[in-house]
Amino acid sequence: MLTTQILYALAGCVLLALGVRGALLHASVLLRIVAINIMGAGVFLLLIAVAYRGPGLAADPVPHALVLTGIVVAVSATALALALARRLQVERDDG
Amino acid sequence: MINILSSILILAGVFFYLAGSIGLLRLPDLYSRLHALTKADNLGLGLLIAGVALQSQDLLIMLKLLLVWLSVLAASATSAHLIARQARRQETGS
Amino acid sequence: MNSAGLIVFDALLLLSIVGLAWASLATTDVRRSIILFMALGLVLAVAWGRLLAPDVALAEAAIGAGLSGALLLAAAHGQPSPLPPESTNAPRNHGAAGMGMVLRWAITLLCAALAGTLVWALLHAFSNPQHDMLPRAISANLAASGVSNPVTAVLLNFRAYDTLLELAVLLTAVLGTFALGQATPGYRPAGLVFDGLVRWLVPVLILTAGYLLWAGAHAPGGAFQAGATLAAAGVVLRLAGRTRIGLPVGFMLRMIMAAGVGVFLLVGLTLLLLGRPFLGYPPAWAGSLILMIETAAMFSIAATLLLAFLGGQPESTDVNAVANRQREEDPRC
Numbered sequence: 102m103l104t105t106q107i108l109y110a111l112a113g114c115v116l117l118a119l120g121v122r123g124a125l126l127h128a129s130v131l132l133r134i135v136a137i138n139i140m141g142a143g144v145f146l147l148l149i150a151v152a153y154r155g156p157g158l159a160a161d162p163v164p165h166a167l168v169l170t171g172i173v174v175a176v177s178a179t180a181l182a183l184a185l186a187r188r189l190q191v192e193r194d195d196g
Numbered sequence: 197m198i199n200i201l202s203s204i205l206i207l208a209g210v211f212f213y214l215a216g217s218i219g220l221l222r223l224p225d226l227y228s229r230l231h232a233l234t235k236a237d238n239l240g241l242g243l244l245i246a247g248v249a250l251q252s253q254d255l256l257i258m259l260k261l262l263l264v265w266l267s268v269l270a271a272s273a274t275s276a277h278l279i280a281r282q283a284r285r286q287e288t289g290s
Numbered sequence: 291m292n293s294a295g296l297i298v299f300d301a302l303l304l305l306s307i308v309g310l311a312w313a314s315l316a317t318t319d320v321r322r323s324i325i326l327f328m329a330l331g332l333v334l335a336v337a338w339g340r341l342l343a344p345d346v347a348l349a350e351a352a353i354g355a356g357l358s359g360a361l362l363l364a365a366a367h368g369q370p371s372p373l374p375p376e377s378t379n380a381p382r383n384h385g386a387a388g389m390g391m392v393l394r395w396a397i398t399l400l401c402a403a404l405a406g407t408l409v410w411a412l413l414h415a416f417s418n419p420q421h422d423m424l425p426r427a428i429s430a431n432l433a434a435s436g437v438s439n440p441v442t443a444v445l446l447n448f449r450a451y452d453t454l455l456e457l458a459v460l461l462t463a464v465l466g467t468f469a470l471g472q473a474t475p476g477y478r479p480a481g482l483v484f485d486g487l488v489r490w491l492v493p494v495l496i497l498t499a500g501y502l503l504w505a506g507a508h509a510p511g512g513a514f515q516a517g518a519t520l521a522a523a524g525v526v527l528r529l530a531g532r533t534r535i536g537l538p539v540g541f542m543l544r545m546i547m548a549a550g551v552g553v554f555l556l557v558g559l560t561l562l563l564l565g566r567p568f569l570g571y572p573p574a575w576a577g578s579l580i581l582m583i584e585t586a587a588m589f590s591i592a593a594t595l596l597l598a599f600l601g602g603q604p605e606s607t608d609v610n611a612v613a614n615r616q617r618e619e620d621p622r623c
Contacts (some may be wrong), residue, residue, distance in 0.1 A: 111412075112304045114412070115308050116308065121404060125401075131366055139311050153342065161424065162314075174459055176353050177464065180464075181463045183361060184346050
């Protein structure tokens with residue numbers, strides 16, 4: 102158990118909770134998408150903190166691989182969400 | 197010796213970053229803020245990179261660091277130009 | 291390294307991470323929120339470096355801070371300026387302002403409870419001795435994986451299934467955006483200064499992508515970082531108002547989009563036919579097979595991310611495709 106691990110993991114929890122709150126409370130779709138991305142950042146922070154093994158020691162590569170794919174999935178999900186948001190706007194403007 | 201020299205360079209770089217950031221917060225308008233930010237930060241980054249390059253003692257890494265600095269120089273100069281031009285356009289009313 | 295100095299550094303870094311996230315979520319100005327989110331991505335990249343995760347740091351700097359921000363800003367382009375505070379404080383869909391207030395506090399408390407539960411679970415998990423079975427298994431088998439970067443070994447060899455399915459997720463996401471509509475219109479041509487930057491920046495980005503792809507075998511890098519860098523070159527070209535941004539059209543575009551999943555599957559199935567497990571590379575061939583899969587994956591990832599930035603199916607300049615579309619729109623002919 103390392104202080105560094107705990108500190109960064111705590112920050113990850115805070116980011117996750119802030120992101121959930123923002124995603125639930127914001128009225129704007131774009132702001133909600135930003136909030137969901139911040140939720141994701143919190144999860145990544147948690148995972149990378151857990152992977153840390155201390156200075157001079159190699160970190161656990163499995164969570165690193167997970168986060169790496171997670172970042173790419175997050176950006177493609179964001180793109181899909183933005184496309185949906187734009188389509189919603191078009192439908193609203195037409196209707 | 198190299199450690200002392202590189203520490204001095206890095207500290208000088210941090211000083212310029214600090215100056216640039218204070219300028220960003222304290223200066224009155226967009227143009228002077230851009231001026232503070234891009235000029236001071238570019239010099240700060242240059243000093244920082246020189247300090248780090250001294251630590252590496254590997255020609256290939258030094259060249260990579262130089263490429264980083266040149267890229268940031270070009271990108272920040274271009275973005276400062278774009279921001280200033282856009283602001284100018286909005287002021288003159290288009 | 292001096293550990294007291296390191297703790298001060300950690301504290302400053304974590305304060306800026308939480309502060310930036312807070313600021314990005316507290317504002318109702320969409321552009322402000324996005325720019326703060328991009329800054330958060332950059333600071334997070336520093337945190338990944340601090341936690342000895344350079345592979346993740348590279349991906350975060352290119353994608354989390356760069357591409358995500360570009361995507362969101364492009365989406366915010368047509369948005370109106372921030373609404374006056376009184377109209378945004380109470381969300382439209384919750385009737386009376388008092389009710390909205392109660393709901394906000396309830397949600398805030400629930401989120402605090404969520405964070406509390408997570409922290410409790412984490413401290414519980416941390417209080418047990420950490421078992422290093424997985425990292426030890428990885429370092430024991432790294433020599434047989436064909437690469438010496440453990441993250442690449444996990445992604446392309448030990449957990450290659452996950453990466454295959456992830457590429458399928460990317461393909462699905464981009465097909466989803468295609469289903470939702472056409473690409474957004476491009477930008478007006480750049481001025482002399484920006485165009486000058488583009489002229490040398492794009493080749494440097496392409497070179498960097500190739501380097502990252504190659505370096506991924508033994509150092510931080512790999513298909514994801516390389517693909518993101520390549521996509522960034524396309525984004526820069528598009529922002530500079532170019533109509534040709536390196537994406538092929540029609541059949542070739544579909545081939546490139548599917549190349550990552552396709553090559554991955556082909557390798558896996560060929561190995562099955564040769565009597566090996568699915569994606570169980572023979573150690574002598576592992577290095578070359580991984581490089582082959584990663585090259586295809588890099589092009590697919592780059593095309594996917596660039597198409598994500600376009601926000602839909604690109605307007606085809608191909609004569610056949612245009613004719614096909616007209617035929618689809620008019621069922622009589």
